Amino acid sequence: MYIGEYLFWLSSAIKSSSRKKMKMGYFNGDMKLSEVSKDYTKESASNNPRPIGPYYAYNDRYLEIRGGMFENFRGIITWISLLLFFIPFSSCFLFLDSIFTLYQKETTQIAGYIISAIFYLIIFTVTFYLFIRYFRYIFRLELFTIRHIRVRFNRVTQQVYIQRPKYCGGTVVFKWQHIMPANFGETGSDMGGTNMVNLLSFHPYKTGFPVAHSVGIGKNTYCAQDYKDEWEFIRRYMEHGRANLAKPRLSTHLPLPLHGLGGHIKPMLKMVKNGKSVLVTMMMLPVFVILLPLYTAGYFISECLCWQPRWPKVIRQAGKAGKPTPKETQLSDYPPAVQQAILDSRLEWGVRDDKTGKLVDYGNS
Known part of the structure; x- marks a missing residue:
């Protein structure tokens, strides 16, 4: 279920005109300068690094973990969608059945079957249109989309790659040094008892991208220490390699x-x-x-x-000898309309001086 990623991206990339129609305001995401300027990759968060997972790959070049928030609720939208799919499917079947009966001349109630065929055709046409025009924005959160969001940490290039559907921001590339854990430490609180995944973010103060990017990784947990242990496992892998780290059990992409x-x-x-x-x-x-x-x-x-697409070739080869390093995600990677919407949202990500409380000009205003 990609509702969390979709809503987060929508809040950053929705047009100002659409925002007014939906009566959506801008939120205040101001953070302290000490929070956003700190390098979280150098500070240990736990003495017990653990690979909780699920992990899809683990080698000397990169590790890969499942991403996505609210994955534990996946299946609800699927059942709702399948029940609604039954309306156009059944009406189409009944329409074809009526036409076939008339064609085979298996009934004397010709007028009744003609009326029925027209009725079922109208139901099919209307419901099919509503699905394509509107409901696709709902069922694509779980159906006919990427099977799982993936996050790849490449220790050779010192980059983080996030693979998401295009309607959730698409595949992005950021520097490892720019990552910020959001469930604990200075950027958040110990979220024990919340049944959330481990949240990581990339603030515009570090990335230069006008708005923040966030991603949830791993399994949902009620234990705050799990967030720290898995983050520490990833941090030590990226900083020091696989030495003295437990090998995670690898999961399959297949359903x-x-x-x-x-x-x-x-x-x-x-x-x-x-x-x-x-x-x-x-x-x-x-x-x-x-x-x-x-x-x-x-x-x-x-x-x-759903299906699991391959990473772009430049990301698959990243870290190999003689292969190029993927470029970091930039505003110009998006269509002009999306670029403008992102720029309109950039003021949400203010940074305030710890002592004076005044906004710091870091080129995002």
Whole structure:
């Protein structure tokens, strides 16, 4: 489910005219100068680096981990979409059935079948148009899109590559030194109990890009220490290599029936664990019996109806001897209309002096 990435990118790249129609205002993302100027890649965050994953690749050149926020809720939009898909599909089938019956002259109720065929054709045309024109913005968050967002950390080029759908900002390239952990430390708080993924960001103060880019990596967790341990694992890999680090278990890109089970069962077990009485636990049993299989099946269907594209060639070869280094993402990489929308949003990312509280001019105004 890419609703988090989509909303974040929409808030940064939506046209000002569309923003007014939707009554969307600009938010205040001001941060302290000490927060955005710090190099987080040099400071240890944990004494227990752990590869929680899921990881797709791990070698001397790069490691690759799954990205994406709200992955544990994947499957809900899939079931809603499939139920809505049934309307144009069934109306098309009934229309063709009526036409075939008339063509084969298998009925004497010709007028009735003609009216039925026209009715089903209208239903199909209207619903199909609504799907293509409007609902595609919803079902593409889980269906007929990239199977999983991937984040690749290349220790040779010292870059971070994020592979996302185009409607979520597309594939981007940033320097490793510009990365900022957002779930802990100076840029955030210990988010224990929130069931969130590990959030990483790239602030415009460092990247030079007008707005910030953020990405969630790994699994959802209720334990704040998990964020620090996995971040420390990635940090040590990028700074020192694979020496003295545990080898992560690698996952497959292919869809598997049990992929979505872990993401759904952990929140449910957490609710049962926090239950204050036997009654609460008993009330959760239908959730395990009915909703858990439903979520898991929806997750699997979503994976099957998506695909995992290859990285661009320049990123696949990055770090090899004699191969070029991918250029960092720039404003000019986007269409003119998107560039203007991004520039209109750049004032949201202000930086304030720690002592005076005044905005610092870092070329983003």
